[in-house]
Amino acid sequence: MTFSQAILSGDRLSLARLLTKVENNTPEGRESLMELFPHTGRAHLIGMTGAPGTGKSSLVNQLALHYRRKEDKRIAIIAVDPSSPFTGGAVLGDRVRMRDLSGDSGVFIRSMASRGSLGGLAQATAGITQVFDAAGFDMVIVETVGAGQSEVDIARLAHTTIVVEAPGLGDDIQAIKAGILEIADILVVNKADRPGVENTEKALKSMLDLAHPAERIFIHHGAVMKTDAPKQKNAPAMWIPPIQRTISTEGTGIPELAQAVARHAEHLRSSGEWVDRERTRLEVELEALIREGLMNKFREDVTSEAYEKALESVIQRKTSPWEAAAGLMNGRHT
Amino acid sequence: MTFSQAILSGDRLSLARLLTKVENNTPEGRESLMELFPHTGRAHLIGMTGAPGTGKSSLVNQLALHYRRKEDKRIAIIAVDPSSPFTGGAVLGDRVRMRDLSGDSGVFIRSMASRGSLGGLAQATAGITQVFDAAGFDMVIVETVGAGQSEVDIARLAHTTIVVEAPGLGDDIQAIKAGILEIADILVVNKADRPGVENTEKALKSMLDLAHPAERIFIHHGAVMKTDAPKQKNAPAMWIPPIQRTISTEGTGIPELAQAVARHAEHLRSSGEWVDRERTRLEVELEALIREGLMNKFREDVTSEAYEKALESVIQRKTSPWEAAAGLMNGRHT
Numbered sequence: 001m002t003f004s005q006a007i008l009s010g011d012r013l014s015l016a017r018l019l020t021k022v023e024n025n026t027p028e029g030r031e032s033l034m035e036l037f038p039h040t041g042r043a044h045l046i047g048m049t050g051a052p053g054t055g056k057s058s059l060v061n062q063l064a065l066h067y068r069r070k071e072d073k074r075i076a077i078i079a080v081d082p083s084s085p086f087t088g089g090a091v092l093g094d095r096v097r098m099r100d101l102s103g104d105s106g107v108f109i110r111s112m113a114s115r116g117s118l119g120g121l122a123q124a125t126a127g128i129t130q131v132f133d134a135a136g137f138d139m140v141i142v143e144t145v146g147a148g149q150s151e152v153d154i155a156r157l158a159h160t161t162i163v164v165e166a167p168g169l170g171d172d173i174q175a176i177k178a179g180i181l182e183i184a185d186i187l188v189v190n191k192a193d194r195p196g197v198e199n200t201e202k203a204l205k206s207m208l209d210l211a212h213p214a215e216r217i218f219i220h221h222g223a224v225m226k227t228d229a230p231k232q233k234n235a236p237a238m239w240i241p242p243i244q245r246t247i248s249t250e251g252t253g254i255p256e257l258a259q260a261v262a263r264h265a266e267h268l269r270s271s272g273e274w275v276d277r278e279r280t281r282l283e284v285e286l287e288a289l290i291r292e293g294l295m296n297k298f299r300e301d302v303t304s305e306a307y308e309k310a311l312e313s314v315i316q317r318k319t320s321p322w323e324a325a326a327g328l329m330n331g332r333h334t
Numbered sequence: 335m336t337f338s339q340a341i342l343s344g345d346r347l348s349l350a351r352l353l354t355k356v357e358n359n360t361p362e363g364r365e366s367l368m369e370l371f372p373h374t375g376r377a378h379l380i381g382m383t384g385a386p387g388t389g390k391s392s393l394v395n396q397l398a399l400h401y402r403r404k405e406d407k408r409i410a411i412i413a414v415d416p417s418s419p420f421t422g423g424a425v426l427g428d429r430v431r432m433r434d435l436s437g438d439s440g441v442f443i444r445s446m447a448s449r450g451s452l453g454g455l456a457q458a459t460a461g462i463t464q465v466f467d468a469a470g471f472d473m474v475i476v477e478t479v480g481a482g483q484s485e486v487d488i489a490r491l492a493h494t495t496i497v498v499e500a501p502g503l504g505d506d507i508q509a510i511k512a513g514i515l516e517i518a519d520i521l522v523v524n525k526a527d528r529p530g531v532e533n534t535e536k537a538l539k540s541m542l543d544l545a546h547p548a549e550r551i552f553i554h555h556g557a558v559m560k561t562d563a564p565k566q567k568n569a570p571a572m573w574i575p576p577i578q579r580t581i582s583t584e585g586t587g588i589p590e591l592a593q594a595v596a597r598h599a600e601h602l603r604s605s606g607e608w609v610d611r612e613r614t615r616l617e618v619e620l621e622a623l624i625r626e627g628l629m630n631k632f633r634e635d636v637t638s639e640a641y642e643k644a645l646e647s648v649i650q651r652k653t654s655p656w657e658a659a660a661g662l663m664n665g666r667h668t
Contacts, residue, residue, distance in 0.1 A: 282649055283645055291625060293663050294632055298624060320367065320368040322364055
């Protein structure tokens with residue numbers, strides 16, 4: 001039985017082994033991905049992103065527990081943490097999570113603490129998502145440290161992107177959040193028992209107003225800040241990112257968050273946006289694979305002597321990097 | 335007179351115009367970069383990175399003022415802020431800075447709020463750095479929001495990377511900092527008049543211990559945490575990232591920070607590492623230009639019909655992304 005057959009039949013050990021091969025981008029991993037690819041396209045992909053200190057790992061944990069206990073869904077979690085090469089953060093995260101979720105075969109948690117390039121990380125995350133999708137997991141939650149563009153890029157490839165905030169993380173944190181807010185389908189104010197929760201919500205609301213100026217913003221679990229948007233018949237409804245309050249340590253607000261996720265999935269399907277997001281994700285992946293393939297081909301075609309010689313000339317300031325690049329690319333078939 | 339001649343002769347308006355052309359990657363911009371490239375290699379490139387809320391913009395401002403007033407150096411500042419598409423954060427940042435530095439022809443500030451790809455941003459930053467270098471600025475300070483890998487990637491290309499911290503930014507912020515600490519040549523605890531400064535310093539120190547286990551860590555402006563490292567004769571000294579306390583709003587600790595920067599430059603030159611870092615930076619840039627060039631060539635060679643057809647087949651789950659990429663690359667000359 002091949003890896004892909006074993007995985008399609010639900011074998012957990014094969015799944016774990018294939019994930020490693022995919023993460024390491026081995027030939028066997030790529031082969032299995034090709035076989036599994038026709039079986040993908042069913043899972044709901046959720047991106048969860050937020051700054052450190054927002055408690056998003058704990059929120060992922062609670063959301064997974066909810067899906068297991070209340071909705072009997074199979075959940076895969078991919079924790080993307082490119083930032084902890086020596087703290088062992090990812091491993092610790094696993095242990096905290098495993099306490100609640102361990103022994104449950106309907107849950108699979110995968111940490112990626114890859115130190116490789118971010119392009120490689122995004123590609124590996126895409127591959128691992130596809131393995132989980134083919135293996136029949138209903139939801140794949142990709143958790144990223146939301147701060148840099150690269151993490152945003154990974155998160156935005158989900159069907160539903162959840163951005164997690166928390167009160168009291170500093171005043172000027174707004175600046176960095178602007179880019180992330182643009183991709184949020186659902187906003188969560190976690191640690192909602194902390195002082196300052198109203199201010200955080202207000203700040204998010206006014207930033208949403210900037211991002212969606214013509215629309216109406218609702219705040220769940222809080223005051224409704226504007227009146228209901230007029231309902232237009234026969235027009236696809238516009239999705240307004242709701243703001244959900246949660247206290248993940250107590251499980252407060254988790255069922256409501258799960259409802260918001262379900263509403264968003266319903267919106268995506270009824271508006272046709274589900275298909276658009278699939279298309280965008282696969283196009284991004286295709287382009288990344290082409291870029292990587294072209295570079296690999298270039299490395300095969302150009303001798304390391306020619307490359308070193310060109311680089312040396314740049315370092316000596318005799319040739320500019322642009323001229324050196326053009327020279328190597330034009331001369332590579334000679 | 336060409337752009338590059340005007341810039342070499344010190345014309346400020348031509349400089350501003352060329353920066354825009356380089357940021358937009360126009361043919362004229364690339365042409366001028368090639369002409370200017372032989373005149374680069376003199377400036378000390380400083381990367382300054384830190385989370386939002388650490389006050390690093392204010393620190394850059396103070397450091398620039400110090401270099402102007404006490405050392406008569408010409409300073410260029412590049413503020414890389416990919417995260418504020420609609421808050422106008424970069425513009426506000428400029429205004430705050432301009433209050434102290436405006437009217438001084440020895441200072442040039444350039445904000446980059448590009449919304450393009452990060453690859454494009456890194457490439458534009460490299461180009462703009464080279465323009466400033468050729469134009470005779472003694473120091474080029476590149477300020478990035480330090481959180482994601484991409485910002486780290488931009489900052490690490492400097493000769494000297496300064497990582498800015500501040501007390502009270504949350505307990506679990508350490509996790510995300512690990513990757514950044516690895517690239518720090520100098521650590522700054524800004525806002526050192528705030529409570530918790532000792533804890534922040536201790537946390538940084540213990541993380542440095544993890545990163546440099548065999549070495550000794552000093553804390554300037556604070557207690558010496560370990561004894562002096564034994565001095566080895568005739569061996570190039572190992573650089574231990576010092577931890578500097580500053581209060582940028584008052585200018586406290588700025589001369590000491592400038593001294594640490596000067597010591598680091600001296601270390602780089604005496605150890606030969608200056609040349610190594612030049613080589614690394616230019617190699618990264620060369621590779622990025624090759625990647626971009628290969629992709630542009632691919633786009634010229636492959637018809638959009640062929641590309642759309644391959645993508646559609648992927649979306650239909652008939653072809654895997656890997657097969658589609660390989661097919662497009664192999665068929666592109668047919």
